[in-house]
Amino acid sequence: MAADPSEPAPATPRPLRERVRRGIVEALRHELDRRVAGRLVGAGVLGGSGALGALWIVSDHPLGHHPDWHAAAFAAVWTALLVVVTAFVLLDLRTSSLPLSKAAGVALVGLGVAGLCGAACPDGHFLNWWLGTEVGDELRSLGGLPLSALCFGVVTSLAIAAISAALAPGRELRGGGRPALAAALLVLLLAPGVALQSVGTSWQVFLAWLGGTAAGAYLGLAGVLAARFQRPGAPPD
Secondary structure: OOOOOOOOOOOOOHHHHHHHHHHHHHHHHHHHHHHHHHHHHHHHHHHHHHHHHHHHHHHOOOOOOOOHHHHHHHHHHHHHHHHHHHHHHHOOOOOOOOOHHHHHHHHHHHHHHHHHHHHHOOOOOHHHHHHOOHHHHHHHHHHHHHHHHHHHHHHHHHHHHHHHHHHOOOHHHOOOOOHHHHHHHHHHHHHHHHHHHHOOOOHHHHHHHHHHHHHHHHHHHHHHHHHHHOOOOOOOO
16 A cells, blocks of 8 residues: 655654764775775875975085085975975865966976985086086087076976876866976975975076976976866776
8 A cells, every 4th residue: 555645754763864964974084094094194205305405406416615504505405395294295286277286296396306316426416417518518618508508407307207196196286377387396396306406506507407407397397287187098007
């Protein structure tokens, strides 16, 4: 016999409702714990990559011509930057238009890649090595040391940014000027190394090198992210 639709539905027993509520709360708690643990591990891995990168950049750099306070000052600046950028990853910071966490992850990977490149360089003074090459020396002859440093910054950061964009998840960074955010954080992490390597030259050389680094970082990130995530069938992060 069909139930009369005008009659109220029987109420769910209170003990059953309580068990369902507890089950949902427990499932959400476990999911939150798992996500927090994942962020901790991810931030640790990325932060460690960045720290090793910073160490490798200066590992072969001769510090004898620097004042005593230089090493401590550069180390303190790098440490502060690494803490802030790693916190972006750990806290999964983002706004409606700025995926800070993703950008920070790409920048930390980029610093690690830069460190590997620096460790592989045969000269601890990267700019000196570049000036010893045929291309670097020719550029210096054409436009002076700032032009050569500018081109060195473009070439090196272009390669570093392209590799980091290929390795790190970055779908949220594609298009809309968002690669500029990751590029800015990468340049921020590379800036102390550029400043340290520029000691003994001039402000013009430092600014040219840093400007080239910014241009190369943006071009490398924007190009690789576009190739990865704007083609048909691109895999999700």
